Amino acid sequence: MALLSQQLQRFLLNGLNCSFGLKSKKNSIRERSRCCSAIAIDAPSSLTGVAGIRWGFSRIQGSREEMEDDVVVRADNLNEFSFAAVFDGHAGFSSVKFLRDELFKECVEALQGGLLLTGKDFNAVREALEEAFTNADTKLLNWLEVTGEEVESGSTATVIFVGNDVLVISHVGDSSVVLSRSGKAELLTSSHRPYGNSKVSRQEIRRIKEAGGWIVNGRICGDISISRAFGDMRFKTKKNEMLEKGVKEGRWSQKFISRLQFNGDLVIASPDIYQVALGSDAEFILLATDGLWDYMNSSEVVRFVRNQLRQHGNVQMASEALAQAALDRRSQDNVSIVIADLGRTDWRSLPPQQENFVYELGQAFATIGIVSLGIWMSSLFPS
Template sequence: MCTHTATQKPYQLARFFNNQSMALLSPPRLLPLGSGATRICVSKVGVRCAATIAAADGAVTDVSRIRWGSTKLQGPRSEMEDDVIVRSDGLDGFSFAAVFDGHAGFSSVQFLRDELYKECSLAVQGGSVLNSKNIDAIKDAIQLAFTNVDSRLSSWLQEREDESGATATVMFIRNDLLIVSHLGDSAVVISRGGRAEVLTNPHRPYGNNRVSLDEVKRIRAAGGWISDGRICGEISVSRAFGDIQFKTKKNEMLAKGVEDGRWTEKFASRVQFKGDLVTAMPDIYTTELGSNSEFILLASDGLWDYMKSSEAVALVRNQLRQHGDVQLACEALALTALNQGSQDNISVAIADLGKTKWDELPVQGPNILLELSQAFATVGIVSVGIWISSFLVASY
């Protein structure tokens, strides 16, 4: 962390700007260690932070020739509330992968890690429903599983007086078919011949996209309101497991807001709740995986808030072309997001579909327009820094 004061001398400021200019021209450095170890990440401005990299259980499997990599990384936050799991048993040729992103504690994530797979496996009848090709039956089964788990979790949280919650994005994947059940703001991206295809939309109560506008409409119809992009000024995701204060304990939440001075008693008297403000009803997506489908990337918003889907796909492709190790590619992706400024925890799962001969893949050519724009931007920042430092030195 760098601090600056008003008494800093001009030549010190000049040295600062020159150092920042050189940092902008240098790529982030990743200091590699073995999986499960602590790595030191060096950011573009020289900030060092320890990050724990852990491979999830069952990170590699040969179901349908799919190879897996999975990583969870604790960023600058004081607590790790993410988790990622990969399972390849009991689903009749399908693998199961899920990323959980917790908030207000880790309890909900712990519950979901153990229970969501069990409930989903039961609902899809050990995979037979997934293999039926009946889209309506698949959606009904998965939505029922999510609803049942949330009901059980809510009762469990209420007994513990725990107000935690968690988003969850789940993949059921076979070599030729992908089924996604999505709740929250993690995301799934497919690489099709190097082109990034984003399957999911974040459930957030702000923004001008159709999904966000629909979420705001649903929340207001249920008697809620949006303040500073948060439901009742509290939570920035509109679909999640748990979060009982926005489901079964809404009136208690409203009364506590009056006690805490967040709103007036007159305002609270006018609120009439008509439904859950946060819901555990997932969006379901299905897509076929043709010959050009290379890999599937599932990650929490700690990655996507700091990296474009096209950048993530390009990085993973280049990693796999270099060494073919999907676990190493997974770790490199998470570390790159941290080096690009992510302030959140990061969880990633990558499924290499086994359809691409990575050692035969040609080197991906540079994006000339992108590199030129970045170069001009860098030169502009450097020039401004030099001009300011020269002006300050001259006037000193």
């Protein structure tokens, strides 16, 4: 259910308790980890770099057994640009642990210490970032091979470079970047997933099949549900070993794999790269892992953050509240968030963005109806 206004939440709670005589029960909720990234430097708002930008970032563990997300915010060696990234790991934390420092170094080197970012040649920037991502992935695959540490691990990476009037994005995976312009949400990235009807999804499905792969229930070879990521050597340098392992595990037959012919990597680390102008109406940039976006859409997120900033103006508090809101909506995934307030908005002078009361009221009565139905069904089957 969508987050409701405080007034409507009180109405719901009071109405349910009065109507049905429900007794509150204490549920045992596992303590969730909540911390800022070890790579982020100093306090969120004290980072140097682009003048006026205030940073907030948050990592919070959902019901997963491990925290495999991470956040990086840096403002060094990039010629007055700031760098931020979110990583979403899978099959272990090893790939994220490697990338959170290595990818930044590769980007700095390829971008010539930020000189390319300040130039007017976007093609040069794109080629540099493609090279940086490719080099980082090659080094990661070699490192996984040599160390033997969580060899099936991988990670998405969504990176932003923020200047005074321009934003550059380099994106691999299913995290997302949203820009708030005068309260309107602009979704700037598309998820790399091998399912769905979006243009990007259709392109990814076609690429995988042309490379000799197949998709089962939205997963490449019935395994992984993202089509672009770092690491994941079984879909790159160890494809034949992956097939033989599948035969041993009874996932497919020897006859089946004898008909296959790979023509490329099934999962790739080639980024989508965008450049976005930041005018006077640009308020803040937000990037986050899919643990947020699977439960809140971009408009809801922008409205939530704006109202947080209007109330107290603290970007760090807003990022932490947003991460908690995702868990309150029953997000099962880990959630990592970075917010860059561009410093162009007097938040205290803004009126609050109003929720759609009619929509909320409909949500309220739908909830009451579901609870009523559950209680009625429980009365039919007494324990």
